[in-house]
Each structure stands twice: as structure tokens, then as C-alpha cells.
Amino acid sequence: MPLIELDRVTYTYPEGDRPVLRDLSLSLEGGGCLILRGDNGSGKTTLFRVLNGLAFPEKGTYRFDGETIDRAYLSDSRRARAFHKRIGYLFQNPDTMLFNGRVFDEAAFGPRQMGLPEEEVRARTEDCLKLFGIADLSDKAPYHLSGGQKKRVALAAVLTLNPDVLILDEPLAGLDKKGRDLLTDFLVSWREAGKTLIAATHEESLADLLAGRVLTLT
Amino acid sequence: MSDRLPAWMKGSDPYEPKGRGGTFAARTLRALAGAIGRLRFQQGREGRRPLPALFKLVLLLAGLLVLSLARKLMVPLFFTALVLVLICFLPGRDLLSVLVTGLFAAALSLVLMLPAMILAPETAFNCLFLVWKVFLSVLMVSLFNHTTQWNHITGALKRLHVPGILIFTLDLTLKYIVLLGRLVSDLLTAYLLRAVGKDRQACSSLGGVLGVTFLRGTEVSRETYEAMVCRGFTDDYGGL
Numbered sequence: 001m002p003l004i005e006l007d008r009v010t011y012t013y014p015e016g017d018r019p020v021l022r023d024l025s026l027s028l029e030g031g032g033c034l035i036l037r038g039d040n041g042s043g044k045t046t047l048f049r050v051l052n053g054l055a056f057p058e059k060g061t062y063r064f065d066g067e068t069i070d071r072a073y074l075s076d077s078r079r080a081r082a083f084h085k086r087i088g089y090l091f092q093n094p095d096t097m098l099f100n101g102r103v104f105d106e107a108a109f110g111p112r113q114m115g116l117p118e119e120e121v122r123a124r125t126e127d128c129l130k131l132f133g134i135a136d137l138s139d140k141a142p143y144h145l146s147g148g149q150k151k152r153v154a155l156a157a158v159l160t161l162n163p164d165v166l167i168l169d170e171p172l173a174g175l176d177k178k179g180r181d182l183l184t185d186f187l188v189s190w191r192e193a194g195k196t197l198i199a200a201t202h203e204e205s206l207a208d209l210l211a212g213r214v215l216t217l218t
Numbered sequence: 219m220s221d222r223l224p225a226w227m228k229g230s231d232p233y234e235p236k237g238r239g240g241t242f243a244a245r246t247l248r249a250l251a252g253a254i255g256r257l258r259f260q261q262g263r264e265g266r267r268p269l270p271a272l273f274k275l276v277l278l279l280a281g282l283l284v285l286s287l288a289r290k291l292m293v294p295l296f297f298t299a300l301v302l303v304l305i306c307f308l309p310g311r312d313l314l315s316v317l318v319t320g321l322f323a324a325a326l327s328l329v330l331m332l333p334a335m336i337l338a339p340e341t342a343f344n345c346l347f348l349v350w351k352v353f354l355s356v357l358m359v360s361l362f363n364h365t366t367q368w369n370h371i372t373g374a375l376k377r378l379h380v381p382g383i384l385i386f387t388l389d390l391t392l393k394y395i396v397l398l399g400r401l402v403s404d405l406l407t408a409y410l411l412r413a414v415g416k417d418r419q420a421c422s423s424l425g426g427v428l429g430v431t432f433l434r435g436t437e438v439s440r441e442t443y444e445a446m447v448c449r450g451f452t453d454d455y456g457g458l
Contacts, residue, residue, distance in 0.1 A: 081413070082234065082414070084414050085414040096404035099405050099408065100423070112415075113416075115415050127224040
């Protein structure tokens with residue numbers, strides 16, 4: 001059974017006059033990799049919103065691990081939180097993801113939510129901060145970091161939840177060489193560990209490296 | 219190469235959320251998205267052949283003046299009939315929004331008038347008359363707002379020789395309400411996606427959202443000022 005399955009999904013924004021996504025179907029097995037391509041405004045971010053249960057298709061169905069994800073399903077807060085725990089989403093603009101006073105608290109937010117013991121929270125947070133080379137920033141305020149550092153903090157904050165699926169919207173945009181290398185290495189490791197990845201990127205090299213299925217939105 | 223990943227990240231967590239949580243953020247997010255949507259909607263929607271904004275604005279101002287000076291019942295009755303006919307042409311969602319705005323203003327003025335009505339019952343009729351006028355005035359302004367694009371309103375204000383600084387301030391205010399509203403909406407979305415348990419620090423997290431919004435607002439205003447300076451602005455608002 002596919003982990004993610006979209007069946008003829010159509011979505012139009014309330015203020016829009018034509019669908020951003022029209023009759024889109026796709027399926028992705030657990031551990032698979034999907035690379036999204038398309039011009040600006042082709043619906044990549046909208047598709048990510050649908051996959052995260054932030055927008056609901058007006059036609060068609062979205063199934064995650066066999067469950068149909070719609071307004072009714074996510075109206076149960078327990079089911080909604082279990083679903084959100086399984087999908088990690090990195091926004092295109094990390095500025096809008098960081099709302100804690102310290103980098104450490106930002107990354108520790110997820111595991112604390114899960115009610116993990118404080119030692120485990122600390123261990124997971126430190127692991128993720130080290131993974132992206134930002135352990136030295138743990139006492140800094142995320143707001144005052146550079147764009148690339150913010151992106152790495154945002155990704156660490158998503159990963160401490162240990163999601164099953166990672167959705168990345170333009171992951172390499174705004175990163176310097178060190179940041180790009182760290183992230184590329186991480187994504188390769190993520191793939192090798194058999195975890196599911198969906199990424200929108202204009203970077204040919206990253207798409208080739210990850211060797212995933214390519215879906216071009218028009 | 220996957221050795222780079224910590225051991226806990228290679229597997230999956232068996233996680234079952236306990237209790238209820240995250241509903242406050244979800245509700246706030248829905249309300250905020252609706253409010254921003256309405257603001258954007260008001261900026262863009264006009265009929266196929268709209269009346270010139272200047273004409274509508276002059277009519278509105280004259281109507282408000284006549285209504286506020288009226289002492290006979292006939293005038294508010296006439297305006298009630300006129301406004302009710304006009305709002306019937308609005309789409310359902312707009313009609314509801316216009317009516318709710320008017321009713322809210324009327325209810326507020328009624329509450330303010332209540333002490334006067336209780337302490338001096340002979341003034342009750344005049345007080346209710348005033349509440350009715352408030353209801354009609356707000357309804358008229360709201361109707362104008364729902365049927366006229368914002369840039370047409372500012373154009374009309376300019377032609378009425380309203381000072382540039384006022385128009386400029388109104389323009390920027392509306393623009394940044396939408397911009398900062400979107401920022402709050404995104405921050406709450408990020409919060410919602412990661413608030414997978416019972417948040418014992420919900421107030422602190424939401425305080426963080428407001429703090430970031432405030433900082434971003436300050437930054438945006440500084441950037442706007444610098445962009446204006448780069449385009450020749452010399453702190454002289456008279457030329458706007």
C-alpha cells in the first residue's frame with residue numbers, strides 16, 4: 001500500500017478563478033523520493049499544503065497510510081497531531097517557522113510536545129543542531145540569525161520530531177556552500193536510511209543525486 | 219553514509235498523542251485566514267461597470283452628513299430603504315459581512331447609550347434614534363468599502379484634495395495589515411504542524427509568535443523608509 005496517494009486532486013484557492021492543481025494523481029511508497037519541478041506559481045507549495053493537511057482538495061482524495069485526509073479526519077485533534085507528527089515540512093521561507101526565543105528551544109519544541117523525557121529532548125536537540133553545524137548557535141535568538149542559519153535551524157526543528165516523511169520546499173535556496181554541502185549530505189543519508197522524501201527544487205544536481213522520481217507541475 | 223544520522227532518526231517513533239491540544243492555534247489560524255481573505259477580497263472586487271469612486275465617495279459623504287443632521291424620521295427611513303435595496307445586490311458572504319459590521323456598531327452604541335436611557339427614560343427615543351443612525355452610517359460606509367477597490371478610494375480621496383500624508387498612511391496601513399497578517403498566519407501554521415502534543419507552554423509559544431510579528435513589523439517599516447529614501451524621499455510629505 002502506498003504511503004502517500006493522491007487521486008485526481010483538484011484545488012482552487014478561495015479567491016482564485018481557476019484551479020492551481022487539476023486532476024493530479026500520484027502515489028509514493030514509504031522510503032520513496034519525489035522531486036517536484038515547475039515554474040513559479042505552478043502549484044508546488046499548494047501541493048505541499050495539501051500533503052500537510054493545510055488545504056483540502058475540492059475534488060479527488062488524498063490518502064496517507066491508507067487514511068483519507070480531509071477536514072473531517074483532521075477535525076479530531078488527536079488524529080491531526082498524530083498525522084502532523086509523521087510529516088515534517090520545511091517552508092520555503094524559514095523566517096516564518098521560528099517563534100521561540102532561543103535556537104535550542106526552537107529545536108526542542110517538537111520533542112517537548114511529544115512528552116519525551118528531558119534527557120532525550122536534550123539528546124535529540126543536540127544531535128540535530130550538530131547535524132547541521134549550528135550547535136554553537138544554541139543560545140542565540142533565531143530572529144537575529146542569517147537566512148541560511150535560519151533555514152538550518154528550521155530543518156533541525158522539524159527533524160527533532162523524527163517524521164516519517166520529509167517535505168522540503170526549495171531546500172537549498174539561500175544557503176551558502178557549507179550549508180548546501182551539509183544539507184545535501186543529510187538528504188543522501190536520509191534516503192539511504194529508507195525514509196520518505198519529497199522536495200521541490202530547481203537544482204538539477206540535487207535532483208540527480210537523490211535519484212528520485214521527478215514530477216513536473218505545469 | 220547514513221551513519222551520519224543519529225540512531226533514533228533511522229527508525230520510526232511509536233507516538234500516540236494524549237489529551238486535547240492545538241485547537242487554539244487552529245481556531246486562531248482559521249479566523250485570521252478569513253480576515254486576511256476578506257481584506258484582500260475588499261481590495262479587488264467591483265462590479266463589471268462600477269460607478270466612479272469619486273461619485274460614490276461624494277454621495278457617501280453627503281449621505282452621512284444628511285443622516286447625522288436629520289431630526290425627522292423620514293430621513294433615516296429613506297436611507298434604510300435605500301441601503302437595504304443596495305445590499306441585496308451583494309453576494310451572500312459580503313451581505314453578511316456588511317450586516318454584521320453594522321449590527322456590531324449599533325450594539326456597541328446601544329450599550330454606550332444604556333446608562334442615559336436608564337437614568338433619563340424620556341431620552342430613550344432620541345437614544346434609539348441615534349443607534350439607528352449609527353447602524354445606517356456604518357452600513358453605508360461598509361457597503362462603500364465592499365463595492366470599491368482600495369486604489370480607487372485613494373484616487374478619489376486625492377481628487378478631493380485630502381492631504382497626501384493621510385492617503386499614504388492609509389495605503390501603507392492596509393498593505394502591512396495584510397502582510398503582517400500573512401506572517402502571523404504562517405507562524406501559526408508552523409506552530410500547528412509542530413504542536414503535536416499537549417502544549418504546556420502554549421502562552422509562551424503564542425507570545426513568541428506575537429514578538430516575532432512585532433520585530434518583523436519594525437523591520438519592514440525601516441526597510442520601507444530606506445526604500446523611499448533611495449527613491450528620493452526627503453522627509454517632505456507635502457509632495458506625496
